Amino acid sequence: MNKLNIQGLVRENVKGLSPYSSARDEYVSDGSQMVFLDANENPFENGVNRYPDPQQRGLKEVLALQKGVKTTNILFGNGSDEVLDLIFRAFCEPKEDNVITLPPTYGMYKVLSGINNIENREVLLTTDFEPDVDQVLNIVDANSKVLFLCSPNNPTANSFSKNKIIKLLEKFNGIVVIDEAYIDFSKEESWLSELSNYNNLILTQTLSKAYGMAGIRLGVCYASEEIIAILNKIKPPYNVNELTQKRALERVLDIEKVNKEVADILEERALLSKALLQLNFVIKVYDTDANFILAKLDNATERYDQLLARGIVVRNRTTQPLCENTLRFTVGTKEENKKLIKVLKEIN
Numbered sequence: 001m002n003k004l005n006i007q008g009l010v011r012e013n014v015k016g017l018s019p020y021s022s023a024r025d026e027y028v029s030d031g032s033q034m035v036f037l038d039a040n041e042n043p044f045e046n047g048v049n050r051y052p053d054p055q056q057r058g059l060k061e062v063l064a065l066q067k068g069v070k071t072t073n074i075l076f077g078n079g080s081d082e083v084l085d086l087i088f089r090a091f092c093e094p095k096e097d098n099v100i101t102l103p104p105t106y107g108m109y110k111v112l113s114g115i116n117n118i119e120n121r122e123v124l125l126t127t128d129f130e131p132d133v134d135q136v137l138n139i140v141d142a143n144s145k146v147l148f149l150c151s152p153n154n155p156t157a158n159s160f161s162k163n164k165i166i167k168l169l170e171k172f173n174g175i176v177v178i179d180e181a182y183i184d185f186s187k188e189e190s191w192l193s194e195l196s197n198y199n200n201l202i203l204t205q206t207l208s209k210a211y212g213m214a215g216i217r218l219g220v221c222y223a224s225e226e227i228i229a230i231l232n233k234i235k236p237p238y239n240v241n242e243l244t245q246k247r248a249l250e251r252v253l254d255i256e257k258v259n260k261e262v263a264d265i266l267e268e269r270a271l272l273s274k275a276l277l278q279l280n281f282v283i284k285v286y287d288t289d290a291n292f293i294l295a296k297l298d299n300a301t302e303r304y305d306q307l308l309a310r311g312i313v314v315r316n317r318t319t320q321p322l323c324e325n326t327l328r329f330t331v332g333t334k335e336e337n338k339k340l341i342k343v344l345k346e347i348n
């Protein structure tokens with residue numbers, strides 16, 4: 001299908017780099033007893049005295065098998081936020097290139113464009129929270145390197161329509177990032193199966209949401225071998241620490257438990273949506289493909305303060321474009337949701 005010249009999108013200085021070769025890269029243990037005197041580590045064992053595997057081979061092998069990709073299609077980051085930052089640094093020349101984002105959406109794209117000194121061209125979603133494909137294609141120029149699509153989108157909770165995403169993948173002559181942080185809660189399938197059809201596609205996922213591991217910081221990037229090799233050149237060698245690799249591996253191997261928790265959250269999500277709809281001050285409850293619910297209220301800020309005063313913290317999204325008077329409710333445990341509903345009824 002679409003075959004872009006990826007090397008033509010890479011920053012000049014990155015093209016010339018080769019990955020930093022650490023002590024732990026140079027000799028890969030085959031499991032036999034070796035004496036490691038190469039990395040200036042403290043030799044007394046305590047579980048973390050050795051540098052972690054810079055390529056996280058164990059974790060990659062398990063995940064590759066589960067997801068039906070090759071280990072060379074995977075790169076891990078210190079959260080998907082680090083992966084997103086690596087994408088900026090690989091493809092966007094400061095003060096020259098630009099990225100396209102579609103608000104209302106995840107705030108980090110804008111933050112990272114600021115940090116990296118890259119122009120952020122914003123094209124509002126349509127009123128039904130879909131990408132405005134024509135507008136996006138209108139606003140791009142030769143320096144538009146990356147298009148960020150968040151699907152399911154935060155904070156609107158919907159997945160973008162497949163046709164629109166395909167159009168953008170085929171017509172945008174740059175990197176298309178689909179941020180799938182919430183894909184495990186979605187009725188839609190991941191775009192992973194399309195990876196081999198679009199060499200400009202990058203997918204990001206995370207262990208922070210469905211996998212319940214926001215505290216260990218593990219983000220996952222799936223892309224062509226060519227793109228992964230580019231990102232590997234600029235990734236800090238030990239960006240995923242030993243404790244994170246261990247805990248992530250245990251969790252990924254226990255996928256049944258993750259799936260069970262996701263199923264429970266989806267059940268609770270349906271109950272919470274229904275309860276929200278019955279409140280007088282709720283004007284609209286948006287369809288959700290994620291582990292949160294966006295609702296339009298009579299007065300979001302007043303309701304936010306009332307909830308806060310009663311010990312419940314939600315996210316006020318009223319200042320976001322197209323999100324006037326909305327609150328975003330993360331689906332909690334059964335007990336937490338019960339408490340939320342009780343308090344909502346009290347202030348109704």
Ligand SMILES: *Cc1c(COP(=O)(O)O)cnc(C)c1O
Nearest residue numbers: 079080081106154181206208219
């Ligand atoms: C929560 C979230 C992430 C997760 O970021 P991590 O750095 O992996 O915790 C990524 N993208 C979106 C849209 C999110 O809402």
